[in-house]
Amino acid sequence: MTEAKPPAFEDALVASAAEERVSVATQWQLMWWRFRKHRLAMISALVIAAFYLVAIFADFLAYADPHKTEAFRSLIAPQPIHFFDEGRFSPHVFALIGKRDPRTFKRVYEPDPERKIPLRFFAEGYKYKFLGLIKTNRHLIGVEGGAAEELIFLLGTDQLGRDLWSRLMIACRLSLTIGLAGVTLSLVLGVLLGGISGLYGGAIDTLIQRVIEILRSIPTIPLWMGLAAAMPRDWGVVQVYFAITVILSLIGWTDLARVVRGRFLALREEDFVLAAELAGVGQMRIIFRHMVPSFLSHIIAATTLALPNMIISETALSFLGLGLRPPAVSWGVLLQDAQNIQTVAISPWLLTAAIPVVAVILAFNFLGDGLRDAADPYG
C-alpha cells in the first residue's frame, strides 16, 4: 500500500483552452450551450417570441376595427395581395364588387382587376391606444384616403362582416395572456407548499399531501360550469374568465408541489447538503444556495410545458361556450364561428384561427422539451 510520496501536486489534466472554458462554465452557461444545440427548440423560442410580439403590437398589425360589423361585407373570401404592378414594386389589392348570385340569391364578391387599391404602410386607420397608453391611429398597412375595413380583406370576413385578419391579431392578445396569472399563481403556490411539505416533513407534510389528494379528485369541467354560473352578473366576460382561471389555479398547483416536494426530500439527503450543515451554514443559505438552484431549471421547464395547457384550455372551453364568449375576441371565440358544416363547406377561411393555436402549442412543447433536456447539465 505504501509507496513513494506523491508529487507535491496531484497533476491535474493540463486542459486545452476549450476544456478550460467548460471547466469554469456556470450551470446556466452549460444549459445554454446544450439548449443551443436543440435546433427545434431554438426555432420554437423564436416563434413564441414572435407570437408575443404580435400580442403586444396587435392593434398596429390589425387594420380594421375588430368589432365593427357590416352586413354588406359578410363572408368575403380571403383576398390576395399583388406585390408588383407592371414590373414595379407596388403592393395592391383588387377592389371587390358585390353581386347577388341569380340562382342561389347568395351575395358573392368578385375582384375587379380594373380597380387597383394601393396599400400604404404606416397608414392611418381606426383609433386605438398602444399598450393602453399612447393614443394613435397608425397601422402597419392601410389604404390612402379611405377606410381600410371597406377595402382590404386579407383573410376574409366572418358572418357579421368583421375582418378576420384583424380579429386574429387582437385574439392573440387575450389567448396568450389570459391564463398567465393563473399559471403564475399555480407556480408560486406549488413551489411554496411543495417546498414547505418537503422541507419540514412530519405532520405538515402529511396534511399538505392529503389536501393535494383531495384537490386532485375534484373534476374541473363541472367546477368550471358552476363557477361560470356563480360569478357576478355585472362582470364582463373577460373578467369572469380571468377570475375562473385564478380560482382553478388554486387547485392546479398540486403537480408542481409534488415535484418540488420530491426534490426537497431527495436533496435533504444529499451529501453536499449535509456537508454544508456540518460547516454551520444557515438553513436559508442551504435552501437558496444548494437546494433551489438544483431544481430551478426543472421548474422553468415545467412552467414552459404548463403554458400551452393554459392556451389550449382557453381555446377548448371557449369553443364549448364555457370560456370566453363574444364580444371578447380570442382564438377559441373565433373558432366558435366555425362550428358548423356550412362553414367548413362554404367559408373555410373561418378555420384559420386554428393555425396559430396549433403553431403556438407545438412551439411551446418543443421549447419545453429543449429546456427539459438542457435543464440538468450534470445528469
Place this chain on the structure above:
Amino acid sequence: MSERSKADAPLLEVKKLRRFFPIRKGLLRRVVGQVRAVDDVSFHIKRGETLSLVGESGCGKTTTARCILRALKPTAGQVLFQTAAGDVVDTAALPKRALQPFRHQMQMIFQDPFSSLNPRMTVFDIIAEPLLASGVKSREQRRRRVEELLELARLRPEFMGRYPHAFSGGQRQRIGIARALALNPSLIVADEPVSALDVSVQAQILNLMLDLQDELGLTYLFVAHDLSVVKHISDRVAVMYVGKIVEIAETKHLFNAPQHPYTEALLSAVPKPDPRLRAERIALKGEVADAAQPPTGCYFHPRCAYAIDRCRTEAPQLEETQPGHFVSCHRAKEIELTGVEAPGIGKPS
C-alpha cells in the same frame, strides 16, 4: 475504560450510544417496530489517534459516525467531545443551536466524491463556504485560505475557479478534504473516504490523510469495510456487527490475534497475495441478522461456528481480555482463532 484515569482525557468518548429508527406502517403511521441501527456502542478516541470502525454494510457504522457529528440525533447515550477550549461537551444532549460553536471542530469526509460536492458551485465557493459561515467576511482572506487549503490537499490553487465536473474522483476527494480542513477541526470523521475510488488513487488519498494527520495533528474516526485499508491507516480498530461493537483492539493485536469469531471471518476474507493461503477463507453461513428483529442472545450465534447453548440465550458483554483489547464473546478465552500474519502492520512512520 482505562484511559479515563489518565491525565489526557480522550478527544472523543462515546458512551452507550443508541440510534433506533422507528418502522411505521398504515395510514396513521403507527410505530410497529424499531431498527436498532446502533445499539449500545461505547468507545473512545485519543487525540492524534486513528480509530477505524469496520463491519459489513448495514451494521451501523455510518449511523454511528453521523450520530457523532449530530447529522442524526442519537436516541440515547452520550457523545463527549473535548473542545478546543479544553472543556468536555456532550454533543448528543445539546440542542442543535447550542451545537453551533463546536460544529466546526468536527468535520466529515464523505464516501462519494461526486454527490458530496455541489455541482453548481466552484471549487472556491465550496471550500470557502465553511469560512463564510464562520464569519470570514473579506473575500481576499477567504481566497488566501482556500489557496492554502488546496495546497495542503496537493491541488493546484489555479483551479479554484473550476466546477467539480472538471475533476476526477481522486481530485474531488481532495477538494472534499480541503473543505473539511477549512475550519481547523480537531476530529475528522471519514465515512469510507476511499471506497469509491480506484485502488491506485486510494493509496494516494490515504497517504494524504496520514500526512495531514502528522502536519496538523488530526484525529480520525475512520469508517470502512476494507480491512487492507484499515490496516494501513489505523491505530486501533473497532469491529461492529448488527449495531454493536463486538471487538475493539489495537490494529496489530486485532489482526494478529482476533478474539471474536466474526473478526476472524472478516480477516479471512481479506484478499491475500499468496494463492496457497486462499483456501483458508471462512465462509459464514446464513445472512446478516436483521437489526429490526435481532436473534436472541449473541446476535452472531446463528452464524458462529463456535456457538454453544449459552450463546443462544445470553447476550455477551464487551469485556477486556487483555490490556486495551475488548471482546464481546462468551468463549473469547477458550477458543483459538487465527488472524493474519502481517509484518509491518500499523502506520508507516
